[in-house]
Amino acid sequence: MSAKKLLQPLAAQLHASFSASGRPYxxxxxxxxLHAAIGSVSPEVDSQDNLPIQVCRDSDRQYNLYETIERAKKCLGLTDLQAVGVAEEVIEVLRAAGIGVNQVRLLLDPSFTSKTRKKAFKALCKNLDLNELGDRFVPKTATLAIAAGMAPPPKITWKDRFALAADFPIRGQSQLVEMVTRSECYLWVxxxxxxxxxxxxxxxxxxGEQTHPSAEMGMGFTIIDSGSTRPKFPMLSKQPEETFIQYSLSAPMWFWRAQSNTWRLGNILRSKILDGAPWHNEPLSDVLPGGLKSLPRIYGCTTCQTLFVEKHSGYPDVPTQCQCGEASSTRDQNESPALNS
Ligand SMILES: [Zn+2]
Incomplete structure (x- = not known):
């Protein structure tokens, strides 16, 4: 959905609210x-840069109160005090809707040029500005901590991300390599x-307000399995044939601590999509209209502990072979003769 479409209902809601109190802005x-508050500068700048303005539920984002007040004074001719009230109302509506720039995507998506990315993060960093004296809020997002120079950037190439994701937080075999080797799984970027x-x-x-600052950040992808069939009514002997599909998802997290100052693998966050469950139906097609087959299959190599995907035109930068050089395509071809011998 475009930013304009996403913001339209919020603009309508604010328009109605302001009009009701005799301020038909x-x-x-x-x-x-709205754009001043998000940190996407203005509708003009946003439509040029095409920033990923989305509903982001898993981010403790900060809005640009200072710039919204300034914009309200300039666009609406308000006094300082009036502008503060208007800006706070705008931010409240955005916060309730969870709308802002998907900063993780802005950092990782190669479709943004480095120039656009740099410019956008520079603007988003102004969300931390408290006043014109240079006082600042502490960032609440890992991405802004990186942009503000408080944490180093992680290595973001696919090879680096896969290497870290295949790691194990403490010891033993990698959970993700084991998982994608054991069952049919797909990479969802x-x-x-x-x-x-x-x-x-x-x-x-x-x-950042702890004695030892730390950060957590998603790697911009999750791994979804091909689903398993579950009975709809496990406690009832009747209708045993009625089933739904449970998909399991695993999203690796980057984790950083100021003491060690390196990004490593933190948790692997698990979740489920229950397609057809009678108590909480979430059709997969609602979230993934093209279905699993629209995603590249992901594989793992237990020898070199790496992840790789099948060759897929939509994902040219993602590794398609492990470090032993075993490509997904040759692997499939070799499977049958090996079984026969
Ligand atoms: Zn290997």
């Missing part, structure tokens, strides 16, 4: 205030941010 001005089962891929938190 124009829609175009309200859109200016930038899954929807507004669904509880997939939001963690854009998880974005910075804990």
């Amino acid at each position: 124009a829609h175009q001005h309200i859109h200016q205030l 930038f899954p929807p941010t507004d669904h509880q089962a997939t939001a963690s891929a854009s998880h974005d938190r910075y804990f």
Whole structure:
């Protein structure tokens, strides 16, 4: 959904609310205030840069109160005090809707040029500005902590992300390599941010007010299995033939601590999508219209402990072979002769 479409209902809601109290502000001005608050600068800048403005449930985002006040004064001709009230109302509506820039996607998505990314993060960092004296809020997102120079950037190439995701937090075999080797699994890049089962891929938190700051960040992808059939009514002997499909998802998290100052594998967040469950039906097609077959199959190598995907035109940068050089395509071809010998 485009940013404009996403913001339209919020602009309408604010317009109605302002009008009710005798302040019929124009829609175009309200859109200016919304973009000032998000940190996407203005509708003009946003439509040029095409920033990922989304409903992000798994981020403790900060809005730009200072710039929204300034914009309200400029666009609506308000006094300082009036502008504060208007800006706070705008931010409250955005916060309730969970709408803002998906900063994890902005950091990781190669479709943004480095120039756009740099410019957008520079603007988003202004969300931390408290006043014109240079006082700042502590960032609450890992991405803004990185942009503000409080944490180093992680290595974001697919090879680096897969290497870290295949790691194990403490010791033993990698959970993800074991999982994708054991069952049929698919790589889901930038899954929807507004669904509880997939939001963690854009998880974005910075804990800067602790003695030892730390941060957690999703790697921009989740791994989904091909689903397993479950009985709809396990406690009842009747209708045993009625079933639903349970999909299991695993999203690896980056974790950073100020003491060690390196990004490593934190948790692997697990979630489920229950397609057809009688108590909580979540059709997979609602979140993934193209179905699992629209995603590349992901494999793992237990010898070198790496992850890789089948060759897929939509994912040119993702590794398609492990470090032993075993490609997914040759692997499939070799399977049958090996079984026969
Ligand atoms: Zn290997």
